[in-house]
Amino acid sequence: MTEKEMALQDPFDPTAEMGFDEEYVEYVPPIEKPEDYDAPRVEVEVPVEERIAATFAGMPGNEKLLLHVIDFCREGRESAEVHDEIVRFVGAGVCTYAPEVVCANLVNAGALAIVADEAEETDGGDGAAEAADAAAEEPMAETEAVGAPPAFSYLATDEGLAVVDAQDPEGDRLRFLEEGERYHPVYRLVLEACGAEGGATKKAIDALVDHHPLCKEPRRYSGFFVKGLEGIDAIAFDGAWKTTEVGRDILVQINPTEED
Template sequence: MAEENNSSASAAVAALDAAVQSDTEKFDDLMRKMHAQRQIFLVVMKRCIEPQESSRVHAIVDDMQKDNASVYDAANLCVILEGAGALKRVFEDGSFYEDFAVEPNIVEIDGIEYYEPTDPPLMYWQTTDFGREKVDQNDPDGRLLRLIEEESLYVPIYRRVLELAAREEGARAEDLAASIDGDPLVQKPRYFAPRFVDRLEKCEAIEWHGAWKTTEVGRTALDRLSQMSDSRI
């Protein structure tokens, strides 16, 4: 009997591990395929640690997308995160929100009873325990440091992108191309400005707001790089 119980417990643990791995795979795959939405996903997950009314979440996403039009609206992105195991639908108190039939009110007017439609309770979004783990694991400073370590040859290029994007007006694509595409460092192998922009964006060092703008993560890295020689991090 004890052996049977141990076997059942082991099977339960294995099933739980498999489920967690499945969520991890789905989430990591989502971040790879929709890396352009990564920052929005992470902001939504951070804001929803405590339940947030869906309209409030939509307003947050709309504000982030005002300078960066997307085919995905706030509702789409929340459902996508839900499918990846990072968000769940709840009531205001955090209890699970289930689909249910809303019973109409019966009102009487001049002795005649009528059905009066009623509104369902408000739906809130909340980050799941798995989603919280992903928020805690997100380390843009660490990713940026590893990028600079792995591509130390291109420190001058990354620093230049951050410097241009740190200006009040930010950096436009043509500004970056004019500054980087002719640099001897990117001739062999041949690289262009978007390569470095893409990598910095994935590290949350720059964001698009009508132009590329350096974030707090990027400014911290720029301060560090400015104190070092081109060949060191």
């Protein structure tokens, strides 16, 4: 039988063992520890002011809510009272954070402090502190413990109040009107529409703004003006956009002229 015939009768099997006499072991070189592996870890403490600023930046659209909560807690407020106030302040608006999360974020930032209520302090306050710490670490977790959790309160810190007291709403409104002077006719249209009985829907504001000549170049849409006016408390959402007392004052300042 020729070699060719033998090859056809005994085809190559790629899955067959290679026939090494000894088991093959892949060589893995040892991994050396870095020189600083055993060095003590140094944790850099971030200043409270920076942590508060980072919290505000990390919760865009909720700046006024955060400021309100801090200001509301100038004097100690029971946690349940603060949570209810957050719900009231948000009202018909939209907030993607539960009240417990809002408070926990401010506590972690150093803008709020947790204090045990007087009834708990007589017993050392340990239960309230533990419950408050748990709420700050896992605000969304459900408590399975039997009985009511220990009561505690929130108190604004000096650093948190400094952020609130540094606000200048009147100056912000003045700068807003000066920088957006060319858009006064558009702002007036929005404020007048929102000042009507029942306020104005987003769709109604779209119809007023999106095709206005002043909004063609640069291209502006209604959201730009709604966000701007809401930012200076000129309008507020309550089922519809409504002009506030601040907005009515602004309307007096931007009365139409012949050039409009």
